[in-house]
Amino acid sequence: MGWKELDQTYLAHAYGRFDMEAASGQGAVCKDADGREYIDFTSGIGVNSLGWCDGDWAAAVGKQAATLQHMCNLYYTEPMAKLGKTLCERTGMKKVFLCNSGAEANEGIIKTARKYSFDHYGKGRHTILSLNNSFHGRTITTLSATGQDAFHQYFDPFTEGFRFIDANDLNGLKKAADETVCGILIELVQGEGGVVPLEPDFVDGIARICAEKDILLMVDEVQTGMGRTGKLLCCEHYGIQPDLLSLAKGLGGGLPIGAALMGGKCADTLRPGDHGTTFGGNPVVCAGANVVLEKLTGELLDEVAAKGDYITERLLKMPGVKSVEGRGLMLGITLDKGDSKKLAAQCLEYGLLILTAKAKLRMLPPLTISHAEIDRGLKLLNEVLSL
Numbered sequence: 001m002g003w004k005e006l007d008q009t010y011l012a013h014a015y016g017r018f019d020m021e022a023a024s025g026q027g028a029v030c031k032d033a034d035g036r037e038y039i040d041f042t043s044g045i046g047v048n049s050l051g052w053c054d055g056d057w058a059a060a061v062g063k064q065a066a067t068l069q070h071m072c073n074l075y076y077t078e079p080m081a082k083l084g085k086t087l088c089e090r091t092g093m094k095k096v097f098l099c100n101s102g103a104e105a106n107e108g109i110i111k112t113a114r115k116y117s118f119d120h121y122g123k124g125r126h127t128i129l130s131l132n133n134s135f136h137g138r139t140i141t142t143l144s145a146t147g148q149d150a151f152h153q154y155f156d157p158f159t160e161g162f163r164f165i166d167a168n169d170l171n172g173l174k175k176a177a178d179e180t181v182c183g184i185l186i187e188l189v190q191g192e193g194g195v196v197p198l199e200p201d202f203v204d205g206i207a208r209i210c211a212e213k214d215i216l217l218m219v220d221e222v223q224t225g226m227g228r229t230g231k232l233l234c235c236e237h238y239g240i241q242p243d244l245l246s247l248a249k250g251l252g253g254g255l256p257i258g259a260a261l262m263g264g265k266c267a268d269t270l271r272p273g274d275h276g277t278t279f280g281g282n283p284v285v286c287a288g289a290n291v292v293l294e295k296l297t298g299e300l301l302d303e304v305a306a307k308g309d310y311i312t313e314r315l316l317k318m319p320g321v322k323s324v325e326g327r328g329l330m331l332g333i334t335l336d337k338g339d340s341k342k343l344a345a346q347c348l349e350y351g352l353l354i355l356t357a358k359a360k361l362r363m364l365p366p367l368t369i370s371h372a373e374i375d376r377g378l379k380l381l382n383e384v385l386s387l
């Protein structure tokens, strides 16, 4: 049996996979088991921020693996402390809890919001407002926080204490923000929901209400963070400073990591025993994340923004493209017609890896993708859209 058949036999059928076996990669070019090349407009799903097998990243990860691969969280390690310092300094947050995924980072900020409120107001002020069409993860609680009915099946009972409002409906939000609410959780660009950016006035309004009512502003930057939109945080585009922030996907450059970051209000909410994880803050993973942060310089972030503009301009000239949404290298392509899933499968046949989000094609290329790689990928996409 080949690996594909073994996978189908032994791996839980939780994913509908494309028919490709990835074998190796370099930059934004992936090779399959037969040595065929593909241009990567996915970076996993926004994970390989430096592309495949960046030399400095791989060296730091390899060196750390050969030095100290794990230590439990009862002791200090250098890569973890260094990552904490850099993350806080560069995001304006005060403390960070390191974990292993986006869902876990969101669990961390949800727990912190509830405990902050419990510490200051006692029991009962535990509601978290979230947005319709949001996505916050696959654990029972983060599914509960996800504002899409499709995710609220089969797994009852879900976690209580979440309520949903429409994006950009400030009046609805004002009504919903009653005395039971401890936090408002948002993605600034809804990723899985179809690459839908929030309106700046709505985000301003949320920040104002949060400040007035001592409700914690919780921003899920699992997908939008780590340079994806041309700033380290998408928050910078909106001029907001969250009380709680979650990061994951691009943070580790390809290794599993999540981060729940706390602002001044709730920097000391979590005390020993309140929260924990065995693997969180793993030194190998942190060594990789430290390289990612070193490489996300202002210059690189400006390039991300410029590449996004260039790609958008080119896309808008392609057949069947109605509009392009998103920012930087997080782009959703609205098509005149056609099934985005089928188009993505056709792109694969032509040698291009691309994602979908609902009815849109979605691009999350590595932040380091070269202009030559962009042009190669866009040429393939244009061919598929011209079929």
Ligand SMILES: *Cc1c(COP(=O)(O)O)cnc(C)c1O
Pocket: 100, 101, 102, 103, 104, 106, 135, 136, 137, 138, 187, 191, 192, 220, 221, 222, 223, 224, 248, 249
């Ligand atoms: C991917 C994603 C998550 C979940 O991250 P996992 O690492 O899959 O748990 C949460 N929020 C947003 C916005 C995401 O895009």
